[in-house]
Amino acid sequence: MATITDIASIAEVSISTVSRVLNYDPSLSVTEETKRKIFEAAEKLNYTKYKTKQKQKVIAPIKQQKKEISIGIVQWRIDDEELEDIYYMSIRMGVEKRAAELGCDLLKISQLDPNVIQGLDGLLAIGKFTQEKVAELHSLHPNLCVIGSNFPLDDYDSVNTDFAQATELALNHLIDLGHQKIAFIGAEESQNMYGYRRYKTPTVNTYLDMMKHYDLYDDSYFIVKENSALDVKTGEELALQALDAWKESLPTAILAANDAFAIGIIHTLTAKGIAVPEEISVMGINDISVSRYVSPPLSSVRAFTEEMGETGIELLYNRISNPSVARRIFLSTYLIVRESTGEPRKT
Numbered sequence: 001m002a003t004i005t006d007i008a009s010i011a012e013v014s015i016s017t018v019s020r021v022l023n024y025d026p027s028l029s030v031t032e033e034t035k036r037k038i039f040e041a042a043e044k045l046n047y048t049k050y051k052t053k054q055k056q057k058v059i060a061p062i063k064q065q066k067k068e069i070s071i072g073i074v075q076w077r078i079d080d081e082e083l084e085d086i087y088y089m090s091i092r093m094g095v096e097k098r099a100a101e102l103g104c105d106l107l108k109i110s111q112l113d114p115n116v117i118q119g120l121d122g123l124l125a126i127g128k129f130t131q132e133k134v135a136e137l138h139s140l141h142p143n144l145c146v147i148g149s150n151f152p153l154d155d156y157d158s159v160n161t162d163f164a165q166a167t168e169l170a171l172n173h174l175i176d177l178g179h180q181k182i183a184f185i186g187a188e189e190s191q192n193m194y195g196y197r198r199y200k201t202p203t204v205n206t207y208l209d210m211m212k213h214y215d216l217y218d219d220s221y222f223i224v225k226e227n228s229a230l231d232v233k234t235g236e237e238l239a240l241q242a243l244d245a246w247k248e249s250l251p252t253a254i255l256a257a258n259d260a261f262a263i264g265i266i267h268t269l270t271a272k273g274i275a276v277p278e279e280i281s282v283m284g285i286n287d288i289s290v291s292r293y294v295s296p297p298l299s300s301v302r303a304f305t306e307e308m309g310e311t312g313i314e315l316l317y318n319r320i321s322n323p324s325v326a327r328r329i330f331l332s333t334y335l336i337v338r339e340s341t342g343e344p345r346k347t
Contacts, residue, residue: 002045004293010041022293024232024263032080039086042289043093043306069320071099071313072109072120074137076127076148084231085260086288087305091126091147094309102317117141122316125149126309128192143323145316147308150202151194153326157315161303163285166333167206169301170255170283173335175214179253179281179344182211183221185238185265186257187228199224203257203285221251230257235264243272250280252344259284259291259300266294266340277342287336297338304331 008018013034020028021038073095075088082089099106107120117123122143125134131151138144144156174182184207193200199208204224211217223242228234235256243250256262262284269276276282276296284291287302311329318324 002042006045007038007041010045011037013038019293022290023295024260024267024290026233032083035083039083039089039290040093042293043086043090046289046292068103068105069122069317070105070107070120071316072107072117072123072141074109074112074123074125074129076125076129078110084229085258086290087258087260087286087303088127088148090288090305091309091312094306095124095126095147095313096309097306098310098313102313104313104317112136112140114140121320124312124316126312128189130192131194143316143319145312145319147312150200153328155326157312157319157327157329159308159312159315159329159331161305161308162202162330162332163303164202164206166285166301166303167203167255168210169333169335170285171207171210173299173337174253174255174281174283174341175216177253177281177341177343180216181218181221181251181253181344182216183223183242183251183254184211184257185223185235185242185254186261187225187230187234187238189229190226201257207255220245220249224257230261232260232264232267235261236268237264239265239268243268243274250274253281253283253341255283255285257285259286259288259298262298262300262340263290263294266296266298277340279345281341281344283341287334291336292338294340296340299338299341300336302334302336304333307331 004015004018008015018038021035077088117140123137123141125137125146127148129149134146134151138156146158149158188201190200199205223238225238254265256265262282266276266282269280274280284298284300287300291298291300308331
């Protein structure tokens, strides 16, 4: 694992600055450019490609085209927005890496100019776009791949992570440790998601299904803010509201909707003098690169974000050269246990 010293060397900043940026220290005053250098250095140094217990496989390169392929990238989170939750930054970096290997020319699209888009060979969209936006993108170009959307296919390719599996792994880890009072703190950008249930994300619905199945569900421990961003600040705010509501009836573990939320929750618990994991265990989902550097290091479920980006480019590359039936690919996840989870406190 890359160290904070390694990141500081590449980003050309102090070790203290790296540590405070990776911990989302709100009292730190640095430029967005410095934050980006640090986060991108952490991503590059901790590239997770195919790091599972399985034997590493050699991935054969796709046969090069004679003509250079031009691909436009449309991002849901752009510029400084990426720094609030670097999940999408990691996907983008995976896209850029595989595109360079394939010899593709990438163009970042900020304005949907039909004249520009129709001159490209394909479009790659990264993020949770609304159904209307996805439809608009597809109308502008027939060769489209969307990474991170949960809308049904309509003759375009898509890539996502199996977040139902990720949630199951997270909850099983906590239950195996002996936890029964497991809270969930999260948020949903509901308008950008598809589904007929009240809650749209697989993470939220899997938590509800599993906790009710094991007769462990407690409505007071279920906190979801609808139509809200999933960033560190919101995690801090919801954790504070939760503590005020729970008073002395604290859960023994909290599952956060993602790692950014988990970091915010840890901030609030620490500020309130509640030890993690001795009093409350905290579990994240995504395993973004900074999760191993927070205090305490965060237990999480790894979403292979770089591979999501690579897979999206490969799907689009193949669609351009050999159009076929639309494909939806879900990548598996992997449990990462660190110091933020432990056995439940003795009551």
